[in-house]
Amino acid sequence: WSNPRCNGNLPPGSMGLPLLGESLEFFASNSSSDIPPFVKERMKRYGPVFRTSLVGRPVIVSTNSDLNYYIFQQEGRLFQSWYPDTFTEIFGKQNVGSLHGFIYKYLKGMVLNLFGPESLRKMLTEVEQAANKSLDMWSRQETVELKDASAAMIFDLTAKKLISHDPEKSSENLRENFVAFIKGLISFPLNIPGTAYHKCLQGRKKAMTMLENMLEERRRRPNKVQRDFYDYVLEELQRKDTVLTEAVALDLMFVLLFASFETTSLAITFAIKMLAENPHVLKELTEEHDAILRKREDSELGLTWKEYKSMKFTFQVINETARLGNIVPGIFRKALKDIKYKEHTIPAGWAVMVCPPAVHLNPSTYKDPLQFNPWRWEESELKGASKNFMAFGGGMRFCVGTDFTKVQMAVFLHCLVTKYRWVLMKGGDIVRTPGLQFPNGLHIQISEKHKIRARGGRNHPSRQDDEEADHVYC
Numbered sequence: 001w002s003n004p005r006c007n008g009n010l011p012p013g014s015m016g017l018p019l020l021g022e023s024l025e026f027f028a029s030n031s032s033s034d035i036p037p038f039v040k041e042r043m044k045r046y047g048p049v050f051r052t053s054l055v056g057r058p059v060i061v062s063t064n065s066d067l068n069y070y071i072f073q074q075e076g077r078l079f080q081s082w083y084p085d086t087f088t089e090i091f092g093k094q095n096v097g098s099l100h101g102f103i104y105k106y107l108k109g110m111v112l113n114l115f116g117p118e119s120l121r122k123m124l125t126e127v128e129q130a131a132n133k134s135l136d137m138w139s140r141q142e143t144v145e146l147k148d149a150s151a152a153m154i155f156d157l158t159a160k161k162l163i164s165h166d167p168e169k170s171s172e173n174l175r176e177n178f179v180a181f182i183k184g185l186i187s188f189p190l191n192i193p194g195t196a197y198h199k200c201l202q203g204r205k206k207a208m209t210m211l212e213n214m215l216e217e218r219r220r221r222p223n224k225v226q227r228d229f230y231d232y233v234l235e236e237l238q239r240k241d242t243v244l245t246e247a248v249a250l251d252l253m254f255v256l257l258f259a260s261f262e263t264t265s266l267a268i269t270f271a272i273k274m275l276a277e278n279p280h281v282l283k284e285l286t287e288e289h290d291a292i293l294r295k296r297e298d299s300e301l302g303l304t305w306k307e308y309k310s311m312k313f314t315f316q317v318i319n320e321t322a323r324l325g326n327i328v329p330g331i332f333r334k335a336l337k338d339i340k341y342k343e344h345t346i347p348a349g350w351a352v353m354v355c356p357p358a359v360h361l362n363p364s365t366y367k368d369p370l371q372f373n374p375w376r377w378e379e380s381e382l383k384g385a386s387k388n389f390m391a392f393g394g395g396m397r398f399c400v401g402t403d404f405t406k407v408q409m410a411v412f413l414h415c416l417v418t419k420y421r422w423v424l425m426k427g428g429d430i431v432r433t434p435g436l437q438f439p440n441g442l443h444i445q446i447s448e449k450h451k452i453r454a455r456g457g458r459n460h461p462s463r464q465d466d467e468e469a470d471h472v473y474c
């Protein structure tokens, strides 16, 4: 068990206990923005590439930026996307298997079309309206739990674009099913009532049933004009020469809805926490957005694509949020052949976990890596992925939603910093697990800037320790 067979030299490491491997250490939560202790300790002991065993699977963990980059580039040749058996069980074998090769490329084209510059340009006003509506609602509440509130905002927007879902009109709560699903996604695979894993399977089942019913309904009563992405998928399904099957189409819709709201809402929450803790960053960000408003000829108009493209510092803030936030802490692949890398061999069939936090928090690449410092991106090319930046993956499977996320974050930040002030009220401690659950329960109090002025409340929490507020509002 502890010395698996290999046609070469296995990377160093421990396979832990029989069956359980090192799963318990891997799943333990931690509370820092640093490289997860599971990985950090093993990097010290074994070096940048090591072996382990997680939920019954032998795994090679790579914290080496060159190897990570190589893994991304060799997708489909030496490596293939692979997620732990829990994932395959949850998503259905259908999905994980079929999102490869030809069908996969074909689907990606469709999705890229949805999130391409032309679509995003058209979406800008909708994103701005959604942000304004949510911020207005939040400012009427005593406090807002930011992660949930922004997840709701983003889910509603994405679900509208993808399937024209209107939560106010729908009798079923689609988002609730996704929340249950996500909470158990990277949990121990124990399928008994009460466990997170069980709730996760139930959540997926219910959401899939809703999507199936919707598809059925549209088949019976097709929309005359294409209203959303689901109509587009349905058109593809009905073409004679299509390679798309109904099962793959349903999985695609599910994956898009899932991938869209959890990641972006975490990024927004993390960004707000960082901005609150780094007032000098908030100041520069606010100046950038105030300048956009000052330059606008007609103050009644909303954001334009040109204005969006001009948000240089905002994109630096977003990149820094993605680097330090490490929203996707592990990217999984499977070795298709025995692969020799330097003096080691990755055996065929083994899982490989690329570890972006180890790359993003490497002090030899990023000075003071735990500092939130958007200026470090000043001279960098902010697009795409590189050996040192893989928050959105890399190679063929580079995240299709990157530009959509950036639009949502930039527009949200624009609305927030130009019209509102906020203070952190409670929570927000970093709690990381191999899944996606941080910052924990961040509550903020948010107020419209002009109302603070009207209230004149010197003691309003939004004004404490804020020189700029005195300058602007006294």
Ligand code: HEM
Residues within 6 Å of the ligand: 081, 108, 255, 256, 259, 260, 261, 263, 264, 267, 322, 327, 328, 331, 332, 390, 391, 392, 393, 394, 396, 397, 398, 399, 400, 401, 402, 404, 405
């Ligand atoms: C902060 C926000 C986001 C982050 C950090 C993020 C991160 C990632 C990463 C690391 C991957 C690569 C996974 C792999 O190689 O196995 C990925 C893939 C993907 N992302 Fe995102 N993502 C974000 C937002 C979104 C959004 C908004 C959408 C869609 C609406 C989306 C849809 C996808 C899809 C469909 C894939 C699979 C692409 C493929 O397998 O080729 N993501 N994302």
